[in-house]
Amino acid sequence: MTGPTRAGDTARNAWMVVATREIVVRALNKGFVIGLLVTIALIGGLIGFTSYMESRTESFDVAVVAGDESAATALDSLADGRGAASSDDSVEVTVVRVDDAAAAEAALADETADAWLSSAAGGDGEWTLSGWREPDGTLARLVGTTVRGQVLADRAAGVGTSMDDLTAGSEVVTERLDGNPVDPQVVFVAGFVLAFLFFMGAVGSGSMIAGSVIEEKQSRLVEIIATAVPLRQLLAGKIVGSSVIALGQNLVLAGVGLVGASFTDLSSILPSMTASMLWFVVFFTVGFVAVAALYAVAGSLASRTEDLQYTTSPLMMLLMAVYIVTFSADGVLERVLSYIPPASIVSMPVRVLAGDTLWWEPLLSLAILVATTVGAVLLSERAYRGALMQTGGRVSWRSAMAAERGTTLGA
Amino acid sequence: MPFFRYFAGVFFASPSGGGAGSASRWIRARAGRPSVAVMSDLEVRDLTRVFASGGTARRAVDGVSFTATSGLLTGFVGGNGAGKTTTMRMIMGVLAITGGEVLFDGAPVTRADRREFGYMPEERGLYPKQPVLDQLVYLARLRGIAPAAARREVLEHLDRLGLADRAKEHVEKLSLGNQQRVQIVAAIMGQPKALVLDEPFSGLDPAAVDAMADLLREHTRRGVPVLFSSHQLDLVERLCERLVILGGGRVLANGTPDELRSSGVTRHRLVLSGDAGFVRGVPGVRAVDVDGAVALLELDDDAAASRLLSAALERGAVHEFFPVRPTLAQIYREVTA
Numbered sequence: 112m113t114g115p116t117r118a119g120d121t122a123r124n125a126w127m128v129v130a131t132r133e134i135v136v137r138a139l140n141k142g143f144v145i146g147l148l149v150t151i152a153l154i155g156g157l158i159g160f161t162s163y164m165e166s167r168t169e170s171f172d173v174a175v176v177a178g179d180e181s182a183a184t185a186l187d188s189l190a191d192g193r194g195a196a197s198s199d200d201s202v203e204v205t206v207v208r209v210d211d212a213a214a215a216e217a218a219l220a221d222e223t224a225d226a227w228l229s230s231a232a233g234g235d236g237e238w239t240l241s242g243w244r245e246p247d248g249t250l251a252r253l254v255g256t257t258v259r260g261q262v263l264a265d266r267a268a269g270v271g272t273s274m275d276d277l278t279a280g281s282e283v284v285t286e287r288l289d290g291n292p293v294d295p296q297v298v299f300v301a302g303f304v305l306a307f308l309f310f311m312g313a314v315g316s317g318s319m320i321a322g323s324v325i326e327e328k329q330s331r332l333v334e335i336i337a338t339a340v341p342l343r344q345l346l347a348g349k350i351v352g353s354s355v356i357a358l359g360q361n362l363v364l365a366g367v368g369l370v371g372a373s374f375t376d377l378s379s380i381l382p383s384m385t386a387s388m389l390w391f392v393v394f395f396t397v398g399f400v401a402v403a404a405l406y407a408v409a410g411s412l413a414s415r416t417e418d419l420q421y422t423t424s425p426l427m428m429l430l431m432a433v434y435i436v437t438f439s440a441d442g443v444l445e446r447v448l449s450y451i452p453p454a455s456i457v458s459m460p461v462r463v464l465a466g467d468t469l470w471w472e473p474l475l476s477l478a479i480l481v482a483t484t485v486g487a488v489l490l491s492e493r494a495y496r497g498a499l500m501q502t503g504g505r506v507s508w509r510s511a512m513a514a515e516r517g518t519t520l521g522a
Numbered sequence: 523m524p525f526f527r528y529f530a531g532v533f534f535a536s537p538s539g540g541g542a543g544s545a546s547r548w549i550r551a552r553a554g555r556p557s558v559a560v561m562s563d564l565e566v567r568d569l570t571r572v573f574a575s576g577g578t579a580r581r582a583v584d585g586v587s588f589t590a591t592s593g594l595l596t597g598f599v600g601g602n603g604a605g606k607t608t609t610m611r612m613i614m615g616v617l618a619i620t621g622g623e624v625l626f627d628g629a630p631v632t633r634a635d636r637r638e639f640g641y642m643p644e645e646r647g648l649y650p651k652q653p654v655l656d657q658l659v660y661l662a663r664l665r666g667i668a669p670a671a672a673r674r675e676v677l678e679h680l681d682r683l684g685l686a687d688r689a690k691e692h693v694e695k696l697s698l699g700n701q702q703r704v705q706i707v708a709a710i711m712g713q714p715k716a717l718v719l720d721e722p723f724s725g726l727d728p729a730a731v732d733a734m735a736d737l738l739r740e741h742t743r744r745g746v747p748v749l750f751s752s753h754q755l756d757l758v759e760r761l762c763e764r765l766v767i768l769g770g771g772r773v774l775a776n777g778t779p780d781e782l783r784s785s786g787v788t789r790h791r792l793v794l795s796g797d798a799g800f801v802r803g804v805p806g807v808r809a810v811d812v813d814g815a816v817a818l819l820e821l822d823d824d825a826a827a828s829r830l831l832s833a834a835l836e837r838g839a840v841h842e843f844f845p846v847r848p849t850l851a852q853i854y855r856e857v858t859a
Contacts, residue, residue: 119668122637128663136652330647334616335708338636339664500616 125340129348130355137319137356146315147360151367158371165376170203171250174215174224177208181230182238185261189253202253219243226250230258295465297380299438302461304368305391306438308361309457313399313430316357317406320349321423324410324495333499342496350403350488357399361392387464390473394456394480401484402430402453404491411498412506422505433457450476452483561592564613564631564716564747568622571608571771582608584771585622590716590747590764595738597758598751600768601858606751607644609768610720613749614641626716637665640714640741642722646705650694654685654704657693658711667712679707683733698725706734710741717741719750723757735761759850767857774857783847790827792817793842794834804830818846 120128137143173189175182189204207224209215218224219242226246229239238258240246264274327333336345365388373381409423430453437457440448449458449472459476462468497514498506571583583605590596600606611617613624615636624631649657655676662672680686683703685696693701702725709719717738723731738748738761752758758765759779767775767782775782789810792798798817802809806826811818821827834840848856 119663119666119672121666122633125664128660132660136649326649330649331643331645332647332649334611334614334643335641335661336664337616338614338639338641339661339666340637341633 122340122344125344126348126351129340129345130352133320133323133349133352134355136323137353143315143319143356147363150311150364154364154367155371158368158375162375168203169247169249170205171225171247172205172207172223173250173254174207174209174218174227176212176215176227176229177210179228179230181261182228183208185230185254185258186228188261189257202249204250204253215241226254228254294380297377298461298465301384301387301464302440302457303438305387305460306434306457308364308391309395309437309453310430310434312357312361312395313402313453314427316353316360316399317402317426317430318419318423319356320353320403321406321410321413321419322416323349323353324407324499325413325416325419328411328413328499328502329415337500342499343492346404346407346492346495349407350400353403354396354399357403358392358396361395365392383464383466387460390463391456391460394459394477397477397480397484398453398456401487401491402426404488404495408491408494408498408508408511411495412508412511414502414504414506418505429453437461450479452480455480561745562627562715562747563592563625564590564718564749565625565628566609566613566622567625569609569612569619569624570621571605571612571617572620581771583612586768586771586773587622588766588773588776590749592747593742593745594747594763595742595761596747596749596764596766597762598749598766598768599753599755599758599854600751600774601753604768605771606768607720608771610718610749610751611643613718614639616643635715638712638715640709640711640717640719642705642709642719644720646702648693648701648704648708651692653690654680654693654696655689658704658707661708662711665712672711675711676707679710680704682737683707699727699730702726703730706737710737713744714741714746716746717748717750719748721752722750723752723754731757755851755854765850767854769858775853779850782850782853785853787820788848789846790819790821791842791844791846792819792830792834792840794837795839795841796837798834800833800837801830804833815841 173186175186183206186204186206190206207218209218209224212229215224215227215229219227222243225242227239227241229241240251240254260274263277267274267277327336333342333345336342369381369385369388372378372384377384405426406423409426410419412422413419433454433456436444437448437454440454440458445458445462448454449462449468455476459468459473463473494508494511498511501510501514565588567587569583569586570581573580573582582603586605586609588596598606598610608617612619613631615631615633626632626635652660655673658676658680659669659672662676663669667675677686677689680689683706685700685703688696688700693704696704706722709717709722719738722738723734726734738750742748763778765775765777765779765782766773775785777785792801794815794817796815798812798815801807801812801817801819804826806822807830808820808822809817810820819830821830831840831843834843
């Protein structure tokens with residue numbers, strides 16, 4: 112007596128109905144949306160701050176006493192950008208000429224000058240850079256370099272040679288044979304960012320799936336659902352739904368990061384960053400399926416929402432460990448981690464960015480990750496079905512695995 | 523007069539389904555079986571469930587057999603721990619069966635059958651933070667109802683239960699009674715082939731009980747078996763065509779309310795003009811209670827009744843002599859004692 116209204120999805124396609132609900136409910140969840148917006152704002156802010164710091168020019172007013180020609184020459188060359196430190200264009204020096212030492216001190220006191228440079232009176236005494244307080248470090252370094260250059264040039268001229276002759280052949284340039292243009296510093300930061308994305312996506316979306324499982328278990332809604340569709344379908348729908356959300360979230364964040372990076376000095380390495388990011392997305396997508404499945408089990412092991420903290424803590428610790436270890440790992444440890452799931456989700460893309468992988472390495476690591484994920488999902492599916500109908504207190508993994516799975520609760 | 527109320531409810535309180543026509547169908551249903559729809563009984567045979575914990579095994583349900591006949595309301599009665607919920611969970615497949623089987627339409631029940639059963643678990647719950655309409659449509663879709671049809675049907679049911687204007691509200695904003703109604707809608711969506719409802723009346727006010735009873739009647743009129751558990755005996759007596767009394771995991775009694783009542787020992791009440799003490803001496807008569815001119819008696823057979831009446835008339839006038847049929851509550855107490 113199948114009614115005419117039963118023209119909808121078959122039980123086999125129920126996972127799609129479940130996944131759609133998971134996605135819609137999550138996407139409309141205020142906490143989730145706010146969290147995502149805050150993270151985007153943080154990334155934007157970080158990028159803005161970085162590029163501001165990069166483009167910022169510091170300006171200094173430096174006083175020089177009339178008649179102190181050496182100091183005046185040194186400061187002029189600094190102000191014109193011709194001095195030894197001319198490559199640094201983020202510092203701007205303005206020369207303030209004053210009549211005498213008293214006027215210079217007065218200028219320091221009323222802050223019309225940031226510092227006062229006086230040359231060694233007799234020619235071989237000390238140069239002095241005075242400030243009302245300790246003079247700015249950047250300025251002191253620049254002035255020091257300039258003065259040194261000027262004095263050395265004078266002396267070179269005195270013995271009939273030139274600075275260029277003296278320093279010829281003394282420069283050391285660095286070269287790397289792998290041709291990779293990515294700064295190790297950038298690799299480190301990228302490692303940090305990827306570890307953060309992984310941790311946030313995994314814990315955030317993982318907690319969501321655990322919460323949605325316990326919501327159904329605690330309210331016994333799962334009994335109604337179980338009579339309608341196989342629990343396997345329910346679990347699959349939840350995993351797919353939360354994976355889509357986690358993936359979407361990471362794509363958005365990675366996109367924001369990459370677009371933002373194009374406005375900074377990092378734009379030169381955008382291609383290798385993008386490649387690394389794509390690897391990360393692929394690894395994360397595969398790995399998250401396992402994380403989501405395990406979180407679903409954690410949800411089913413609880414009997415009330417309050418138990419979740421307990422049942423999810425082993426997973427939380429694992430993810431936390433991955434987060435901490437991967438962004439600080441390097442050398443052999445990083446090489447090893449890049450093959451061990453779930454650390455490989457972060458470590459392999461970082462190695463790709465650093466350019467020290469052979470072409471087959473990410474593929475091998477991915478294969479290991481896929482195999483691990485398949486194993487984790489199969490295990491989880493069994494535990495989930497075993498634990499879901501057990502009420503009254505927390506369920507242990509062991510009893511979840513041992514439980515009979517009802518007459519029709521199986522496939 | 524509970525029976526009258528029930529009867530009136532069918533005639534006057536049925537908002538849809540065409541009063542007189544459905545009532546006459548219902549009368550036929552009372553007389554025999556409904557002739558309007560395909561009939562598929564829900565039957566359990568030797569159903570057994572053993573819970574093993576910590577080395578001890580407890581038989582929560584022990585060889586339970588009964589039939590929830592199509593087109594009839596079957597009441598499932600029993601005290602706490604009698605095994606009602608365990609039995610229903612096994613029928614619905616959410617609990618593994620230790621022994622025995624569940625049959626639908628004469629064949630072992632399948633997952634596909636259960637997908638079209640309406641089920642209301644003992645403990646109530648819905649997604650607290652999802653709007654009423656959305657989650658009912660979701661549950662309907664899981665049972666294979668097309669989205670548009672699901673929406674239409676849900677709105678129709680909500681309208682009937684007076685919840686149409688709450689459709690967009692989150693479930694947690696509703697009162698418990700209204701949450702219960704939403705739960706009922708979840709069970710009866712999509713023209714279920716059978717209804718298995720665990721305590722569907724608990725927490726409902728009298729008006730809601732009547733509305734709920736009407737709703738269930740509509741489904742029995744379609745020829746669907748409806749099995750519901752309750753501990754409200756008066757309600758069960760008033761509503762059910764069949765009754766299964768469970769105790770300690772076993773079926774203690776099973777039949778129509780009339781059958782159950784007549785299966786009990788029928789007593790007779792005798793009121794005389796004078797003292798009734800003499801009845802103790804009449805062969806085949808056992809005095810349960812004698813108080814002055816009034817006696818409550820158990821009679822072995824018709825001959826004993828004749829002897830009793832002759833003896834009584836010799837002594838004076840007989841004001842009353844009639845059988846006292848036990849109430850369901852008495853039967854229940856008797857069989858569960």
